[in-house]
Amino acid sequence: MTTSASATSGVRVRFSPAPTGYLHVGSARSALFNWLYARHTGGTFIVRVEDTDTDRSRPELTEAIFDALRTLGLDWDETYHQSDRFDLYRTAADRFLDEGRAYRCDCTQDEVKARAEARGGTPGYDGHCRDRDVAPGEGVVVRFCTPDEGTTAWDDLIRDRVEFENTHLEDFVIVRSNGVPMFLLANAIDDIDMGITHVVRGEDLVNTTPKVLLLREALGDTEPPLYAHLPLIVNEQRKKLSKRRDDVNVADYLARGFLPEAMVNYLATLGWGAPDGVEIRPVAEIVEQFELSDIGKSPAMFDIKKLEHFNGEYVRALSVDEFTERATPFISGSDVPWPTESFDPARFAALAPVVQERVKTLDEVPLLVDWLFCADAPDDPDSWAKEMGKAHAVAVLDSAIAAVQVAGEWDADRVRAIVEGAAVDAGLVNAEGNPQLSKAQAPVRVATLGRSKGLPLFESLALLGRDETHRRLAAARARV
């Protein structure tokens, strides 16, 4: 193994969330890739909160984003809030004004739009106020003067050369009419100020890159960072994941019982693949193998099925104790299908190993053990209809009820013997005369555990107890 660079590698990357929503799957992936690169190179991972939109930014969302990052294990080395740095941006804007690199504009958005339409459909600002020498005042913004010719380009680490003709860049706003600086300005200044060496972010931001590059140039910068624009994460319709129509909140996935480490591992496979092809692996190995140059260019679909598979692998890899600990919030909370006081950790512990093998996400746990803590067998109409309608159901139940009633010993072997006996009594024997357990266990299972599928029957009933098993069997028999 090649040792990664030391902590003095000089690589400085940042994740720049806007606190206008919770941590989004796409943002999490951006954060992850930045973090991976920083850790791989021994560089510095910075979280910079881009809260220049004072109307929409909410402090509590910043905290929620931090929490999610921490839960995912994406620790960072430095924290900044752009709202603490407005003076810096304003000073730069004033200098631009003095130098003639920017100008004030009092056009309303309607005016800009109307002129664009009159011009022939091409949206964008037309430079109307460039030479009007507008005085500061109400409704006045500051616009950056973009070149009328030439091109702005960069060699993207993922996309190779990307070029924009300056003619297509409008004179964009850098300071709002309320005096608050815009993200492009803040972004350009901060990247310089914080010594950012690599900008790793979503492809949805490519078109802002030439503007930032122009701003940096005006700021006197001669050494722009290396840009790496990540392919977007899309939904099944191949559209960018959006909070309107897709499940994108990372916290929601965690609440549904996806393990943070599984989430991180899965996210790492979106747009990136390890050189050796191994997909499921410890994050430390991903850190070791991660290279920006190995990132693909095309959009990746967020495949919940594959995420579930990853999660199942991670769940099964847990020790039973860890599994129990992680599952606890899902079985001892208040929104559980049984009276909270009837939950018994000791009885759950007896089931934990077989439950662990069967769940993909932790929120599936209650459905596998509810029969143990609920007063009656859970009612599942589909299972009932499927098994209790069969010809042998009544015979099996009658036989089982009678046998359970007189059973002395009560353990899994005893239950098995009872089910075997019921099979024979119901005529469920194969050509060799052996009892057909598959068929015989079905009605017993539905009568006691409520569903046609679930945990191993014999062990489950051993735990349920003889009397309760008998009671449920009788209740089901009466209902058939």
Next chain:
RNA sequence: GCCCCCAUCGUCCAGCGGCCUAGGACGCCUCCCUUUCAAGGAGGUAACACGGGUUCGAAUCCCGUUGGGGGUACCA
């Protein structure tokens, strides 16, 4: 409309001019194991968008077409 980007199995990733009759993973299907369901094991299904070049040779390079996506705010 204009600008930018993308294009290998249904999906994710590999392939970076000959090792490709295209590989791995998820999903799906079949079989095995089996008290149900999972898990596990063994198989199987399925792709280089199209058209031109370049080259002895192209999934790999170039151009075009088509398709898809992103952007086009006093959001980031």
